[in-house]
Amino acid sequence: MTPDPAAATSGPHTLLAPSAWVMRFVPLIEPGARVLDLACGGGRHVRALAARGFAMHAVDRDAQAVEPLRAMAQVTLADLEAGAWPLGENRFGAVIVTNYLWRPLLPHIVQTVAEGGVLIYETFALGNGSVGKPSNPDFLLRPGELLDAARPHLRVVAYEDGFVAAPKPAFVQRICAVREHPPAPAVGAGSHPAKYNL
Numbered sequence: 146m147t148p149d150p151a152a153a154t155s156g157p158h159t160l161l162a163p164s165a166w167v168m169r170f171v172p173l174i175e176p177g178a179r180v181l182d183l184a185c186g187g188g189r190h191v192r193a194l195a196a197r198g199f200a201m202h203a204v205d206r207d208a209q210a211v212e213p214l215r216a217m218a219q220v221t222l223a224d225l226e227a228g229a230w231p232l233g234e235n236r237f238g239a240v241i242v243t244n245y246l247w248r249p250l251l252p253h254i255v256q257t258v259a260e261g262g263v264l265i266y267e268t269f270a271l272g273n274g275s276v277g278k279p280s281n282p283d284f285l286l287r288p289g290e291l292l293d294a295a296r297p298h299l300r301v302v303a304y305e306d307g308f309v310a311a312p313k314p315a316f317v318q319r320i321c322a323v324r325e326h327p328p329a330p331a332v333g334a335g336s337h338p339a340k341y342n343l
Contacts (some may be wrong), residue, residue: 163193164243166267170321173263173302173341174199178238181257184225184245188214199239203230225250232257239263245285251294258324264299266291268320270306276314286318295322302341 150212167190174180177198182190185203191214195201201218202227205211211220223231226247231322236259246268258264271287275279292304304316 161187161189163189164267166319166321167241167265168193169244170265171197173321173323174239175261178262179259180239180241181232181235181237182218183242183254183274184248185214185242186244188211190217190243191218196243202235202237231254236260237262239265242268244268246286248283252308255295255298258299258322260324261326262324264320264322264324266295267317270316270318272308272316272319276316285316286300290322291318295320299324300339304343 167270171194177200177227179202180194180199181202181204182188182194183204185191185205186207187210188203191201191203195217201214202221203211203214203218204221204223206222206224208222211222214220221231225231230250230253232253235257237257239262240254240258242254242265244267254266255264268291269279269285271282271285273285274282279285286306288306292301293307295301301320301322302317305320308314308316323339323341
């Protein structure tokens with residue numbers, strides 16, 4: 146598994162480099178698409194993708210952390226764990242989630258990926274308590290949990306579930322999955338599945 150050079154933190158919203166996992170799959174997002182960064186914190190992915198021309202939507206509960214993002218993104222202040230799903234029926238060309246887990250939201254997150262859209266999710270997994278924080282099992286994915294949440298609805302392009310040693314030891318799960326367009330009526334034999342360059 147490729148380590149994320151931005152994994153080390155010194156505060157809850159320290160501005161880090163974008164996740165290598167996220168950036169690896171940005172080419173799968175349709176140019177100019179609306180992109181949701183859920184639980185965005187200081188907005189490292191909002192900044193990186195806005196600079197590439199995506200229409201960003203940032204969601205977090207920390208008003209101070211998201212205030213600087215208002216110039217480059219639509220911002221929704223919401224406590225994702227205490228209130229209703231703040232995005233209603235909105236769909237996005239990509240949904241990005243990193244270092245965040247609130248299990249009741251998993252179905253909403255998957256449902257929010259638009260047709261042709263991409264889910265890029267990376268967070269901590271069980272075992273992480275043996276090497277650092279977070280250590281509460283309520284906030285750590287169980288083996289295969291992220292894969293199980295996505296697979297019934299999305300085509301999994303890449304998935305990893307294991308340990309990374311650097312730059313900060315961590316147990317992680319990460320996935321990139323797409324909601325494919327419905328297949329066009331077959332014109333003849335030889336139709337092929339969508340191609341996703343890795």
